[in-house]
Amino acid sequence: xxxxxxxxxxxxxxxxxxxxxxxxxxxxxxxxxxxxxxxxxxxxxxxxxxxxxxxxxxxxxxxxxxxxxxxxxxxxxxxxxxxxxxxxxxxxxxxxxxxxxxxxxxxxxxxxxxxxxxxxxxxxxxxxxxxxxxxxxxxxxxxxxxxxxxxxxxxxxxxxxxxxxxxxxxxxxxxxxxxxxxxxxxxxxxxxxxxxxxxxxxxxxxxxxxxxxxxxxxxxxxxxxxxxxxxxxxxxxxxxxxxxxxxxxxxxxxxxxxxxxxxxxxxxxxxxxxxxxxxxxxxxxxxxxxxxxxxxxxxxxxxxxxxxxxxxxxxxx
Amino acid sequence: xxxxxxxxxxxxxxxxxxxxxxxxxxxxxxxxxxxxxxxxxxxxxxxxxxxxxxxxxxxxxxxxxxxxxxxxxxxxxxxxxxxxxxxxxxxxxxxxxxxxxxxxxxxxxxxxxxxxxxxxxxxxxxxxxxxxxxxxxxxxxxxxxxxxxxxxxxxxxxxxxxxxxxxxxxxxxxxxxxxxxxxxxxxxxxxxxxxxxxxxxxxxxxxxxxxxxxxxxxxxxxxxxxxxxxxxxxxxxxxxxxxxxxxxxxxxxxxxxxxxxxxxxxxxxxxxxxxxxxxxxxxxxxxxxx
Numbered sequence: 001x002x003x004x005x006x007x008x009x010x011x012x013x014x015x016x017x018x019x020x021x022x023x024x025x026x027x028x029x030x031x032x033x034x035x036x037x038x039x040x041x042x043x044x045x046x047x048x049x050x051x052x053x054x055x056x057x058x059x060x061x062x063x064x065x066x067x068x069x070x071x072x073x074x075x076x077x078x079x080x081x082x083x084x085x086x087x088x089x090x091x092x093x094x095x096x097x098x099x100x101x102x103x104x105x106x107x108x109x110x111x112x113x114x115x116x117x118x119x120x121x122x123x124x125x126x127x128x129x130x131x132x133x134x135x136x137x138x139x140x141x142x143x144x145x146x147x148x149x150x151x152x153x154x155x156x157x158x159x160x161x162x163x164x165x166x167x168x169x170x171x172x173x174x175x176x177x178x179x180x181x182x183x184x185x186x187x188x189x190x191x192x193x194x195x196x197x198x199x200x201x202x203x204x205x206x207x208x209x210x211x212x213x214x215x216x217x218x219x220x221x222x223x224x225x226x227x228x229x230x231x232x233x234x235x236x237x238x239x240x241x242x243x244x245x246x247x248x249x250x251x252x253x254x255x256x257x258x259x260x261x262x263x264x265x266x267x268x269x270x271x272x273x274x275x276x277x278x279x280x281x282x283x284x285x286x287x288x289x290x291x292x293x294x295x296x297x298x299x300x301x302x303x304x305x306x307x308x309x310x311x312x313x314x315x316x317x
Numbered sequence: 318x319x320x321x322x323x324x325x326x327x328x329x330x331x332x333x334x335x336x337x338x339x340x341x342x343x344x345x346x347x348x349x350x351x352x353x354x355x356x357x358x359x360x361x362x363x364x365x366x367x368x369x370x371x372x373x374x375x376x377x378x379x380x381x382x383x384x385x386x387x388x389x390x391x392x393x394x395x396x397x398x399x400x401x402x403x404x405x406x407x408x409x410x411x412x413x414x415x416x417x418x419x420x421x422x423x424x425x426x427x428x429x430x431x432x433x434x435x436x437x438x439x440x441x442x443x444x445x446x447x448x449x450x451x452x453x454x455x456x457x458x459x460x461x462x463x464x465x466x467x468x469x470x471x472x473x474x475x476x477x478x479x480x481x482x483x484x485x486x487x488x489x490x491x492x493x494x495x496x497x498x499x500x501x502x503x504x505x506x507x508x509x510x511x512x513x514x515x516x517x518x519x520x521x522x523x524x525x526x527x528x529x530x531x532x533x534x535x536x537x538x539x540x541x542x543x544x545x546x547x548x549x550x551x552x553x554x555x556x557x558x559x560x561x562x563x564x565x566x567x568x569x570x571x572x573x574x575x576x577x578x579x580x581x582x583x584x585x586x587x588x589x590x591x592x593x594x595x596x597x598x599x600x601x602x603x604x605x606x607x
Contacts, residue, residue: 028431031509035432042423043438045479049457050445056456067459113350119343131593132351135358138589138596140538142556143578146563147361150571158360161375190354195600202601251449254540258560272451272541279455280545289455296452303447 057296060289067283078290088291090266091274092298094181098270099249102185102192106245107238109193114200115226130201134194141191145258148187149174152259174260177267184256184268192248196241203237204230235314243306250299271295358582365389365576388572389580392562395573398580400551401558405537405581408473408554413532415478417525424487425513425521429499439488446481451541458545468548477536483528486599490524491517527599530592537585555581 024032061078065071082088117129136144151158152173160170173183207230215229231238253272256262262269271291279288360377365388367381392398426432427439457476458467466472499512507515540556547553553561559581563574589596 027508031430032432034509034513035426035430038422038426038430039438041419042442042479042484045419045476046442046445046481048460049476049479050448050453050481051441053453053456053460054448056459057453060455113347116343116347120340121344125344129347129351132354134597135589136354137600138534138538138585139358139582140540140556140585142538142540143559143581144357146559146574147357147578149563150575151357151360156375158375158377161377190357194354198597198601247447247449251451253451258563275451275454276541276545279458285455285459292452292455296449299449299452300447 054296057289057292060286061293063286065285067285071286074286078286079294082287082290082294087266087269088274091269091271092294094267094269095250095252095271098181098185098188098252099246101182102188102249102252103242103245105185105189106193106196107241109189110196110200110241111238113193114197114204115230117201118204133197136191137194139191141254142258144191145187145255148183148190148255149259152183152187175264177264180260180264180268184252184259187259188249188252188255192245196245199237199241200234203234207233232315235310236316239306239310239314243303246302246306247299250295250302361575362579364572365579367572388570388576391570391573392577392580396558396562396577397550398558398577401553401555402580404470404552405554406584408470409533409537411474412477412536413529415474416480416483416532417529419478420480420483420487420528421518421521421525423484424489424524425491425517427484427488428491429513429517430509442481442484446485454542454545461546467546468552470547470552472546473539473542473554477532480528480532483532486528487521487524490521494520523595526592527595530588530595531599533588533592534585534596537588 062074062076063071064074064077113129113133117126150156152160154160154170154172154175157173159173163171171179173179211229211233212225215225251272252270253276256268256270257273257276260268262273272295275288275291275295278284278291359379363379363381364377366384366386368383368385368387423442427435427442461467461472461476464472466475494517498516502512502516538556539554540560543554543557547557550558559574559577562577
């Protein structure tokens with residue numbers, strides 16, 4: 001709201017900076033005091049626990065520090081160190097591969113389920129399915145990974161027993177380099193697709209019925225209708241789901257930490273795992289902060305690219 | 318209307334069948350997917366009710382052949398479930414209540430009060446929604462260390478009080494309420510505090526429920542921050558306790574570990590059953606989850 005609007009609504013509110021200030025009324029002073037009191041917890045909290053730490057991350061990344069000795073200025077040494085460290089580089093590659101497959105799978109599964117659920121069926125059945133698909137979202141990623149570690153065990157896991165029914169030999173889900181990352185993706189997607197699913201269900205509900213009816217009159221059915229009508233109308237929801245999906249995927253931690261602890265080798269080590277290990281296991285706070293700053297830049301860059309691309313593909317009604 | 322030959326009718330129905338599955342095929346497909354989604358949970362519950370000796374059996378008996386609660390006694394013997402549950406409850410409840418208070422107040426200020434720097438302040442709050450916790454965790458840890466709050470439950474609770482997303486949500490919520498209510502109260506001589514307290518705050522309960530349920534769901538399951546902050550066992554929360562229980566046992570007795578998982582899931586499931594609507598609305602409303 002601009003200052004002119006404020007004074008138009010309330011003639012006595014001429015306290016805008018730059019104008020010759022009348023004395024604010026008692027009511028206005030009361031309002032401002034109340035606003036300050038109401039905002040204090042949130043604003044102070046955000047400054048102390050988010051704004052200062054962001055600046056702190058950048059500053060720390062320029063120092064060598066192990067908490068015990070006093071910090072020493074490092075310049076860009078931490079970044080040079082990080083860029084030549086194969087574990088760090090592999091962790092960025094793993095995280096990007098993870099992100100691409102996890103987000104693609106999550107969106108496709110969620111979209112297919114939401115579209116299928118949108119067809120004709122009894123209301124109670126629809127809500128049973130909806131609850132089922134969103135249920136894993138309320139569980140703890142850490143404890144679910146504990147469960148999945150048993151299910152995917154090569155020797156006594158239920159998954160290998162199940163696929164044995166189809167004549168497939170036991171798969172080393174968690175103990176082979178390629179298998180492990182794929183398994184982490186499967187476990188992550190299993191828990192997360194419900195989130196995109198909920199977004200799509202909401203988005204589909206927002207598409208006016210008349211549009212579908214008009215399409216049906218024009219003879220558009222099934223896949224054709226979805227491709228040329230539903231998807232463009234759903235594109236704003238797709239954008240939100242992919243932006244949030246990517247931001248979350250780039251921060252994956254619990255699943256690889258519990259399932260594989262980054263192994264075998266470094267094949268499932270993710271960026272956040274590296275931040276955790278560098279800082280809290282090896283006490284190399286400067287390097288950990290440098291990795292954190294790089295992750296932040298990566299997240300910002302990917303999000304910016306998405307919004308760029310979205311101008312071409314997203315249609316608002 | 319033109320005559321339709323039987324042949325063209327057949328091809329028409331064929332092409333239609335290829336694109337739109339019949340209702341039964343659709344429902345069957347969804348049922349299979351639902352089963353796959355819930356399968357691991359069903360397996361967890363049923364295995365936790367088997368004797369440790371039966372826990373590795375394949376095929377997995379969904380209905381245990383020797384139903385037993387031995388695994389549940391086992392969890393209580395191996396880890397202090399009550400302490401973990403108490404810690405988790407304290408942390409989660411205090412954060413949920415704290416977030417409802419901070420987000421309710423700040424959301425109201427941004428929606429209904431006039432003050433200087435409103436826009437930049439709201440922009441600041443929104444911008445921090447984009448900042449991942451993992452990026453700031455090292456400095457946050459150091460800030461907490463300087464306050465002497467590492468390895469305390471307060472160290473988990475206090476930084477979680479401010480919530481950018483909750484503030485955003487509550488602002489939307491208050492903006493959706495009719496302005497006339499406050500103006501009528503103002504004409505009756507009510508001050509800004511009275512207008513908030515007696516007019517708008519009582520209407521905010523459903524919005525606050527969304528903030529509270531989301532906070533509960535997130536922090537009950539939280540793992541990363543407790544892992545970093547809580548170093549001594551007496552401050553562990555349930556997810557931490559369970560992961561370390563699993564680590565200690567290796568692959569020894571899985572029904573004991575799974576019994577622990579089931580116990581830790583119960584409150585989350587209860588909230589899912591009671592608060593599914595606010596939970597769904599919260600997740601959908603702005604598309605920001607955790």
